[in-house]
Amino acid sequence: MLVVEGLTRRFGTLKAVSDASFVIEPGAFVGVIGPSGAGKSTLLRMINRLVDPSEGVIRFGNENVTALTGRDLRRWRRRAAMIFQQFNLVGRLDVLTNVLMGRVATVPAWRSLTGLWPEDDKVVALSALEQFDIGSLAAKRAEHLSGGQQQRVAIARAMVQEPELILADEPIASLDPRNTRVVMDALLRINRHFGITVLCNLHSLEIARSYCDRLIGMAAGRVVFDGAPVQLTDALARDIYGLDSEQVL
Numbered sequence: 001m002l003v004v005e006g007l008t009r010r011f012g013t014l015k016a017v018s019d020a021s022f023v024i025e026p027g028a029f030v031g032v033i034g035p036s037g038a039g040k041s042t043l044l045r046m047i048n049r050l051v052d053p054s055e056g057v058i059r060f061g062n063e064n065v066t067a068l069t070g071r072d073l074r075r076w077r078r079r080a081a082m083i084f085q086q087f088n089l090v091g092r093l094d095v096l097t098n099v100l101m102g103r104v105a106t107v108p109a110w111r112s113l114t115g116l117w118p119e120d121d122k123v124v125a126l127s128a129l130e131q132f133d134i135g136s137l138a139a140k141r142a143e144h145l146s147g148g149q150q151q152r153v154a155i156a157r158a159m160v161q162e163p164e165l166i167l168a169d170e171p172i173a174s175l176d177p178r179n180t181r182v183v184m185d186a187l188l189r190i191n192r193h194f195g196i197t198v199l200c201n202l203h204s205l206e207i208a209r210s211y212c213d214r215l216i217g218m219a220a221g222r223v224v225f226d227g228a229p230v231q232l233t234d235a236l237a238r239d240i241y242g243l244d245s246e247q248v249l
């Protein structure tokens with residue numbers, strides 16, 4: 001269970017996230033929606049501890065995530081894997097090596113640096129690629145893949161970290177409609193099949209409504225909606241996005 005209490009992040013005088021509180025049950029697929037600048041990325045980055053909160057507490061199970069340092073913090077970052085809009089692969093390296101990067105913590109540094117990955121890890125990485133129908137691309141350079149393929153490599157890399165939580169920051173924002181479905185289906189599959197909790201920032205309300213069990217709406221740093229997709233009426237959605245009644249969602 002992920003518990004966020006009174007989470008706030010200031011950048012100078014700006015409150016990027018202001019007093020956010022919610023509890024996420026294990027195995028949920030939760031969408032964070034809201035306009036650009038609402039604080040969605042800052043919220044996810046705080047949960048991963050890429051950004052330090054100004055105030056508030058994050059707990060995961062019995063662990064006080066906000067208090068973690070050093071080795072414990074690095075372990076947390078593997079348990080809470082991030083997926084980014086721009087995939088964040090190493091373009092010049094092959095796909096398999098990119099996925100193996102997710103195993104780096106389990107492998108002595110000199111072995112990963114010299115490319116001597118343990119055979120077991122290679123098997124794990126390859127089977128992760130196969131899960132997302134990209135096993136045949138293992139030897140290709142990451143930069144030669146399409147956006148949808150690259151994002152699936154990033155998801156495979158996250159999966160080999162054996163995460164308990166996936167934090168996806170606008171994972172489909174750079175993709176065309178077909179790849180949007182492919183990548184959202186991949187995230188949904190790992191959620192349903194492995195029970196991994198997914199917290200996913202989405203700009204697209206339509207996608208959020210069709211994939212998520214629950215939506216957290218943010219506007220100007222605040223949580224302004226928290227409920228099931230069916231509870232999010234068009235009028236509420238327009239409020240979150242600051243649209244008037246004539247504008248289409």
Ligand code: ADP
Nearest residue numbers: 011015016034035036037038039040041042043
């Ligand atoms: P979203 O992901 O919903 O678009 P962000 O979390 O990226 O929102 O940003 C929320 C607000 O915080 C924005 O006004 C943004 O400009 C500001 N912000 C985010 N990161 C920083 C930073 N590192 N320094 C200063 N301001 C920031």
Ligand code: MG
Nearest residue numbers: 040041042170
């Ligand atoms: Mg963002």
